[in-house]
Amino acid sequence: MTIYHLALRHPHGTTPIVAGLGALEDAAEELASWVAGRTLFVVSTPRVLGLHGPALDRLRGAALRSVVLEVDDGEGAKTLHTAERLWREMLVAGGKRDSRVVAFGGGSCADLAGFVAGCFLRGVEVMQVPTTLLAQVDAAIGGKTAVDLPGAKNSVGLFHHPARVIADTGLLATLPPEELRSGLVEVVKMAFLLEPELLTRVERDLERLLASDPEALGPVVAEAAAAKVAVVEADPEENGRRRLLNFGHTLGHAIEAVLDYRGLRHGEAVAYGLLFALRLAAGRGLPKEDAERLRALLRRFGLPPLPELAVDDLLEAAARDKKARESGLVWVLPVALGEGRSFTDVTEAEVRSALGPFLADPWAAG
Amino acid sequence: MTIYHLALRHPHGTTPIVAGLGALEDAAEELASWVAGRTLFVVSTPRVLGLHGPALDRLRGAALRSVVLEVDDGEGAKTLHTAERLWREMLVAGGKRDSRVVAFGGGSCADLAGFVAGCFLRGVEVMQVPTTLLAQVDAAIGGKTAVDLPGAKNSVGLFHHPARVIADTGLLATLPPEELRSGLVEVVKMAFLLEPELLTRVERDLERLLASDPEALGPVVAEAAAAKVAVVEADPEENGRRRLLNFGHTLGHAIEAVLDYRGLRHGEAVAYGLLFALRLAAGRGLPKEDAERLRALLRRFGLPPLPELAVDDLLEAAARDKKARESGLVWVLPVALGEGRSFTDVTEAEVRSALGPFLADPWAAG
Numbered sequence: 001m002t003i004y005h006l007a008l009r010h011p012h013g014t015t016p017i018v019a020g021l022g023a024l025e026d027a028a029e030e031l032a033s034w035v036a037g038r039t040l041f042v043v044s045t046p047r048v049l050g051l052h053g054p055a056l057d058r059l060r061g062a063a064l065r066s067v068v069l070e071v072d073d074g075e076g077a078k079t080l081h082t083a084e085r086l087w088r089e090m091l092v093a094g095g096k097r098d099s100r101v102v103a104f105g106g107g108s109c110a111d112l113a114g115f116v117a118g119c120f121l122r123g124v125e126v127m128q129v130p131t132t133l134l135a136q137v138d139a140a141i142g143g144k145t146a147v148d149l150p151g152a153k154n155s156v157g158l159f160h161h162p163a164r165v166i167a168d169t170g171l172l173a174t175l176p177p178e179e180l181r182s183g184l185v186e187v188v189k190m191a192f193l194l195e196p197e198l199l200t201r202v203e204r205d206l207e208r209l210l211a212s213d214p215e216a217l218g219p220v221v222a223e224a225a226a227a228k229v230a231v232v233e234a235d236p237e238e239n240g241r242r243r244l245l246n247f248g249h250t251l252g253h254a255i256e257a258v259l260d261y262r263g264l265r266h267g268e269a270v271a272y273g274l275l276f277a278l279r280l281a282a283g284r285g286l287p288k289e290d291a292e293r294l295r296a297l298l299r300r301f302g303l304p305p306l307p308e309l310a311v312d313d314l315l316e317a318a319a320r321d322k323k324a325r326e327s328g329l330v331w332v333l334p335v336a337l338g339e340g341r342s343f344t345d346v347t348e349a350e351v352r353s354a355l356g357p358f359l360a361d362p363w364a365a366g
Numbered sequence: 367m368t369i370y371h372l373a374l375r376h377p378h379g380t381t382p383i384v385a386g387l388g389a390l391e392d393a394a395e396e397l398a399s400w401v402a403g404r405t406l407f408v409v410s411t412p413r414v415l416g417l418h419g420p421a422l423d424r425l426r427g428a429a430l431r432s433v434v435l436e437v438d439d440g441e442g443a444k445t446l447h448t449a450e451r452l453w454r455e456m457l458v459a460g461g462k463r464d465s466r467v468v469a470f471g472g473g474s475c476a477d478l479a480g481f482v483a484g485c486f487l488r489g490v491e492v493m494q495v496p497t498t499l500l501a502q503v504d505a506a507i508g509g510k511t512a513v514d515l516p517g518a519k520n521s522v523g524l525f526h527h528p529a530r531v532i533a534d535t536g537l538l539a540t541l542p543p544e545e546l547r548s549g550l551v552e553v554v555k556m557a558f559l560l561e562p563e564l565l566t567r568v569e570r571d572l573e574r575l576l577a578s579d580p581e582a583l584g585p586v587v588a589e590a591a592a593a594k595v596a597v598v599e600a601d602p603e604e605n606g607r608r609r610l611l612n613f614g615h616t617l618g619h620a621i622e623a624v625l626d627y628r629g630l631r632h633g634e635a636v637a638y639g640l641l642f643a644l645r646l647a648a649g650r651g652l653p654k655e656d657a658e659r660l661r662a663l664l665r666r667f668g669l670p671p672l673p674e675l676a677v678d679d680l681l682e683a684a685a686r687d688k689k690a691r692e693s694g695l696v697w698v699l700p701v702a703l704g705e706g707r708s709f710t711d712v713t714e715a716e717v718r719s720a721l722g723p724f725l726a727d728p729w730a731a732g
Contacts, residue, residue: 011377012603084446084515091518091686098691119485122512122523123603146488149450152457157488158524237378237489320457325464 004222008229010143010161010236017141017229019222021214023168024055024129032062034127034163035100040066041090043113044104045073048131051174056104056129063100067093071112073105075261078112078147080156086116097121103162106132106179107139107266111154114145118160125163132175133183133217134267136167137190137224142232142242152320153253153261159237167225169217180210181301182267187224189247189274192294193332193340195227203297210301244340247332248273250318255309257317263307271298272306272362279354279366280346281333288365290337295363306362311355315348370588374595376509376527376602383507383595385588387580389534390421390495398428400493400529401466406432407456409479410470411439414497417540422470422495429466433459437478439471441627444478444513446522452482463487469528472498472545473505473632477520480511484526491529498541499549499583500633502533503556503590508598508608518686519619519627525603533591535583546576547667548633553590555613555640558660559698559706561593565663572666610706613698614639616684621675623683629673637664638672638728645720645732646712647699654731656703661729672728677721681714 003026006017018027040063042056049068060066069086071077090099101124103113110128117126128140146157172180184202191198201220202209208216228245235242252273256266264272275298278291318329329351331343357366369392372383384393406429408422415434426432435452437443456465467490469479476494483492494506512523538546550568557564567586568575574582594611601608618639622632630638641664644657684695695717697709723732 080446080450087515087522091515091521096691119522119524121521122510122525144488149453149457155457155487156453156485158485158526159488160524325462 002218004218006222006226006229008141008161009233012161015161015163015165017165017167017225019136019167019169019225020218021168021170023166024170027164027166028058031059031127031164031166035059035063037064039064039093039095039099041069041093041095041099041101042066042104043069043071043086043101043109043116045071045077045109047073048105048109052104052131052171055168055171056102059102071105071109073108075108075148075153077108080147080149082112083116083119083147087120090120095120095124097124099124101126102129103127103140104129104131105135106130107135110135110139111144111146111157114143114160114162115147115157118145118158123160126160127164127166128162129166129168131171133172133180133221134186136169136172136221137183138186138228140165140167141225141228143236151257153257167221169214169221172212172217173214175212177210178265180212181303182265184209184301185267185271185274185298187220188294188297189270190224190227190245192337193244193247193334194231194338195223196338198223198227199297199337206297206300243330243342244332246330247334247340248277250321250329250331251276251314253321254314254317255306257320258309258313259307264304268303271301271303274298275362276354276358277331277333279358280331280343280350281335282366284333284343285335286333287336290334291365293337295365299363306359309359311352311359314355315352368584370584372588372592372595374507374527375599378527381527381529381531383531383533383591385502385533385535385591386584387534387536389532390536393530393532394424397425397493397530397532401425401429403430405430405459405461405465407435407459407461407465407467408432408470409435409437409452409467409475409482411437411443411475413439414471414475418470418497418537421534421537422468425468437471437475439474441474441514441519443474446513446515448478449482449485449513453486456486461486461490463490465490467492468495469493469506470495470497471501472496473501476501476505477510477512477523480509480526480528481513481523484511484524489526492526493530493532494528495532495534497537499538499546499587500552502535502538502587503549504552504594506531506533507591507594509602517623519623533587535580535587538578538583539580541578543576543578544631546578547669548631550575550667551633551637551640551664553586554660554663555636556590556593556611558703559610559613559700560597560704561589562704564589564593565703569663572663609696609708610698612696613700613706614643616687616695616697617642617680619687620680620683621672623686624675624679625673630670634669637667637669640664641728642720642724643697643699645724646697646709646716647701648732650699650709651701652699653702656700657731659703661731665729672725675725677718677725680721681718
């Protein structure tokens with residue numbers, strides 16, 4: 001198997017990213033020196049530790065001492081209450097400015113652990129060891145961290161780049177297919193706007209990817225990570241190009257909020273957000289055949305149906321989204337395959353009139 | 367009166383600093399354009415708003431709308447609970463990524479509002495309008511923000527540089543003398559290690575400064591701010607030279623922690639921390655006459671006596687301090703007037719044997 005080495009340059013330094021089957025083993029020596037003589041805090045969930053705990057044994061053995069900070073699975077862990085509990089446990093365990101944090105779990109764990117590390121004593125180093133496809137290609141890369149407030153996902157957080165990201169695709173073998181599918185939606189999102197060749201690869205290998213074939217997953221994780229790195233380097237704090245990553249997320253987040261983060265996974269909600277964005281993009285230059293290509297690929301994902309949702313609820317949730325500005329919502333839309341733009345001129349009336357038909361038949365071309 | 371214009375360059379941009387009597391008025395036009403068309407959140411205390419609220423009328427009038435977020439006076443406001451309340455109020459009021467925050471109060475208000483702004487939607491711009499001398503010369507400059515956990519001051523926070531600092535010495539006219547004294551301790555701390563000419567100025571003008579004479583305060587605020595700017599620019603995130611600002615703070619923070627932040631003001635505790643640091647510095651090259659010069663100046667401050675404290679309690683509190691590393695405490699000590707260094711070789715035994723006599727007679731040369 002191939003191990004892929006990337007690097008993300010950001011205003012505070014460089015984050016090495018190692019991806020592929022056996023990436024943890026490949027990086028073992030550097031990791032040992034990173035924790036030598038220090039206290040290591042492992043933020044993880046009982047489920048992930050039960051499945052993959054031994055994968056961290058060598059790292060934990062190299063630290064002065066290691067402390068496990070257990071959190072719940074999923075979005076429910078991303079609360080200030082949990083963050084405060086972790087900070088208190090870290091203080092009690094003698095955590096210092098030179099302590100290290102490892103985030104060992106999915107996207108929620110990555111967000112929470114990054115936030116906890118970023119604010120503990122004004123910032124300690126964190127390494128991301130994502131255990132889901134979603135986290136390997138997206139959440140663990142780029143320094144975004146956050147917890148949620150009621151009704152406001154990711155409303156409290158900061159940019160805190162990890163010291164290192166280890167995306168070991170061997171950890172994905174235990175993922176249920178719907179988790180792989182959710183992560184692949186983010187891959188497809190990036191591929192469509194940033195890396196059309198990756199889109200072709202996903203179209204070709206989709207069945208193997210959904211079956212967690214590590215040979216197929218390795219290059220997909222590495223190429224998606226590379227696409228994200230390029231965008232983040234160009235715009236570390238999301239003032240411009242990085243917003244392209246929000247393709248599908250304006251409505252996707254609103255769907256998740258209205259459903260109270262139950263019923264659909266993040267990637268599944270984003271898939272419906274992508275379908276809706278294609279409708280708005282239709283009047284802004286996106287060729288029909290490109291839209292249909294993305295729609296056809298997403299059809300093969302076998303997504304769960306979109307639950308019944310009300311237009312007003314979605315509009316209200318979208319207006320509360322943190323990507324909104326005083327002047328209104330920002331929509332990231334493709335204008336061609338491999339090219340996206342932020343639009344601020346999409347009126348509420350247009351969104352409203354497109355949403356009704358979309359909710360009735362999300363898969364239609366609109 | 368003279369208005370002083372400074373600028374602090376940091377990894378994310380430049381912070382303009384305006385100091386002197388009438389600084390708010392002087393900056394009025396830029397401030398108006400900073401808030402135009404945006405929601406403005408004013409973080410302040412009922413006491414400060416009662417004394418100086420009208421000073422912000424013009425700024426508030428220039429915003430799309432302004433919302434006051436009231437917090438308690440003093441260190442008690444710096445809790446996660448208060449921060450969460452503010453974030454919720456900001457969401458309810460429709461706060462967006464392009465909203466603005468103004469911190470209008472003392473050092474605690476600056477720390478809290480900076481933290482709240484730094485984490486709201488992963489960071490909105492904050493302007494510091496400090497209303498105490500301590501905050502004008504120290505807390506409002508340099509981007510350090512934080513809240514406290516029980517027994518662990520400033521243990522949760524981040525670096526989030528203000529978009530602007532307005533240090534209007536006209537706001538200091540209502541400060542009680544003990545507040546001015548507390549702020550002047552931080553001035554003296556910086557002057558002794560970084561800017562001996564400022565030390566001479568404080569020695570010359572001390573009585574006028576303690577009487578809140580705005581003509582005397584203007585240049586002192588500006589020179590102390592300039593000294594801090596130089597240190598922060600050289601080391602934005604406190605990996606080296608910025609640690610010099612912790613002169614007097616290793617024991618000072620421990621004293622505050624053991625007293626549970628009651629009984630002594632921050633600057634008063636730091637003054638005793640400076641006196642103790644002079645004892646440790648005596649064996650490391652600091653000429654006797656320099657130590658005596660600082661001691662003589664601090665004597666003129668008329669500090670409240672040091673409460674009864676136990677050596678073990680102080681050592682335990684110091685070990686918990688966030689400046690501690692796995693290898694032990696770091697002590698910033700002067701080696702000459704205008705020159706300080708970080709020492710990591712001060713053993714616990716040495717600290718312990720110096721602390722006993724110090725607590726018995728803090729003002730002796732030791």
